[in-house]
Amino acid sequence: MPSKIPRFSTCSKPGCGKAGVRGGGCSTCKKNLCAQHTAPPFHKCITSLDDATWQKLIHEEVSDLPAKIRIDALLKEASARRDGVKCNFEPGKYLGAGAIMGCANYHGWIRFNDGKSWIVRVPRVGYGEVPNDLIDYLVASEYATLKFLEDTKVPTPKVFTYGLASDPDNQVGVSYILMEALPGTPYISYKATRQQKERVFEQLADILIEISRHPFPQTGSLIEHEETIEVSAFASNRFVALHKYGPFSDSLAYFVQTAEQYLDLIADGQLYHEYPTDAFCFYTMLRDHAHLLVPNEQDGEFFLRHVDDKGDHLLIDETGNVTGIIDWQFARCVPASEAFGPSYFSADLGGLYSGDIGVTSEDSKLAQELRKKGAGDLAAHMERDGFARAFWHGLASGLTRDEARGVIAGVTTGLKSRNLWQGATLEQCEKDSRWGRVKALYHANSESADDSTANIQTP
């Protein structure tokens, strides 16, 4: 029943009681509204902001953050981990030149008197649309992931401690991680020299091979429990659209349950409220094709994956030497087909939107590097197809209805052209007990006479 589906928020409109749209917190009025009340005439704030206004709002939000950090307590924590070497706090720049802040986190510097620098990473909490317990879980899981990686040959920043906002013993007042600052600049493919690019591909192959040497028994995110690192529930996903779920020891269950969570959230008006019927059909199609994601695979072995692996998670020096891999938030242990399959690093997003879910030339280049190093099994995952990438990119965050329809048509066409299409999605939707609610959401939000299922393809 819909009432049992976890919520990130409840609609701020008095008396409404419906679930708030996830990621839909309004930066102007600071309200979380449901699928119906987030649109005019109920909600009149301008939701698509120009760059200048957006930067101003981020500035306001981020300027508030250091004020919430109890700097003295933070410096005491840092100093205690370096035998009392004194240190100072220096706020990080949030935009523009020298910026070290990602979208989801605030970063500040801890400068020690002997010249060493650490980074403090604090999640930006936005406008209350992500529950605090999930934010704390993301922080704890990122810490555990980095702790695990310290014992591998994957170059990552050392972590020294972390604190959670919910912990009464945390004197710092916010959730945070204290970590080493690594040298290097983010790798941006189109800005890299040929030499840097060659070097990065070669080292990325080494890193994937190293990850393949550390299997986990389940799929999920890492968490520290009584001083050991273990697999626990998934820490949301890259778009912070999902709540905690899993872990699973079965690959198919993992993909199917992920799609099912999306389907529940769509029917509850929490996700994709602008195109609920399209989105519901998309995730039905992915669920019904989930077996394609786990071909011939032995269950029982799962591998860590960096989820936000666009390329700028790699820090490099002038020669292309990878000095470290950062931003492990949302990292998860996944089946080998996903862990070593095509990623964002070598993706062509334009292709993904236009019906090409295949292997890109950069996927093949990485596969070639893997093969050169004797990892033919990993290369085979990299070259198989891009369906898992399409599954995880899904309808992304913030797509318009037309863009979403492009992605849906793309995946459908991709499956059909490979003779992998399993049959009528719309028929499956109509058999689903949630479909009536999805159609009602569509009609409540649409003023056009457009057929709610006009774009849903059936063979």
Ligand SMILES: [Zn+2]
């Ligand atoms: Zn508003």
Ligand SMILES: [Zn+2]
């Ligand atoms: Zn409402």
